[in-house]
Amino acid sequence: MKTLVLENPKAFKFQEQEAPASLEADEALVKIKNIGICGTDYHAFRGKQPFFSYPRVLGHELGGEVVKLGGNTNTINLGDKVTIEPYLNCGRCQSCLNDKGNCCENLQVLGVHVDGGMTEYLKVPYHKLHKSKILSFEQLAMVEPLSIGAHAVQRAEVSAKDLVLVIGAGPIGLSVVQFTKLRGSTVLVLDINKDRLKFARQQMQVDFILEATEDFSPDIIRRCLNGFLPTVIFDATGNPNSMKNAFSYVSFGGKLVFVGLFIGEVTFDDPLFHRREITLLASRNSLPQDFSDIIKLMETGKIDITPWLTHRADFDDLPHVFNEWLDPTTRVIKAVVSM
The missing domain is CATH 3.90.180.10 (Medium-chain alcohol dehydrogenases, catalytic domain)
Structure with missing residues (x-):
């Protein structure tokens, strides 16, 4: 063969x-x-x-x-x-x-x-x-790439009331978007690639797209969310700088989920982490039920x-x-x- x-x-x-x-x-x-x-x-x-x-x-x-x-x-x-x-x-x-x-x-x-x-x-x-x-x-x-996003969203227990920021509009980030949208959340997508941001807006119908620039700050996010910050952030970049910066974007009492990974260490400011009582989660692979659920969603046309x-x-x-x-x-x- x-x-x-x-x-x-x-x-x-x-x-x-x-x-x-x-x-x-x-x-x-x-x-x-x-x-x-x-x-x-x-x-x-x-x-x-x-x-x-x-x-x-x-x-x-x-x-x-x-x-x-x-x-x-x-x-x-x-x-x-x-x-x-x-x-x-x-x-x-x-x-x-x-x-x-x-x-x-x-x-x-x-x-x-x-x-x-x-x-x-x-x-x-x-x-x-x-x-x-x-x-x-x-x-x-x-089905398998979709399952990565499905598992991450399940890990974070995302609900319709959440304000969700997805960092990275590659296939894994888009799979996260897919399942946060199914839960009725407000979704923002942050990326450096304008074409992928355009795709997220037109095909995924996210609520806001944000271009990552050198002077990007949490205030830019607040302007989209009436002064608020995301209650759940998914970083799907596998980029150490992006993952470190994400800590400053999370709301007080919010969750940060690392879906992407890289070879190295992630560092963060501990006072910021504690003051905001951030929940930090890793998401790896997926579970058998994710596969079964996704197949049903695709068969019924809820995912295209x-x-x-x-x-x-x-x-x-x-x-x-x-x-x-x-x-x-x-x-x-x-x-x-x-x-």
Whole structure:
């Protein structure tokens, strides 16, 4: 089977590998149909992804078809269209036992810690497959990135009364916007990229867009919110300066959620943190229920990811176009690959 391997930073190579010959009783063989390209993939390509080693087969935003079953199951059938939950948790550690498999102590994520879906066939445990009779393979490949935002919003317990600031209008920031809007919140988006801000305004219908400039201050936010500050802030940038600055934007008694991450330390002013009684949260990956909920929302038309899919490529062309997608002038919101 044809497999695309990232041998080293900026060095893709196609290889012919043996297709999985045998399956455990609880495993299915999935023919990969579509692959979403994630910020994690871009970071890995650049050599800047935490918890990562080379060589690695990327790809964890996946839509595919079940073509073989390892044993009897009442949940999955041959021919099912599925998305893959790429978080392979151990089920035995304290986190797993507390229903927090998304931050399992021994977590292995497809395409990050172990080889992922940039290949023709992938074997996956039954309980990591989520099916739909309605959604396309392309739509199914978008469930995982949406789940990151869904989990972050759930972590923050966002409600309709909240004033929400999303910092970073990339795909993960937009997924946060999607679920805060579903909860009826007032939403502001802050970014340095004017094209992405325009997209957030026109396609996501956020209430306010704010351009991040060198002289940006909390007063600019207050002018949008009648003198108030956001009660919930999501930083989806993975930028240390942005994450540090976010502490000064949070309302008294508010919440700050770090969805993005970087290799390094975050520092903040402790008196400001205590005086405002800020709640600081990290959000990592998502939970099985997030996948099920998102599929239902997409099937009923409450979520439409069509405007997000700005760039497409065939699998054979991916090594040639991948570097182009890193160029901001290409205006990529979300890219998807067809097998």
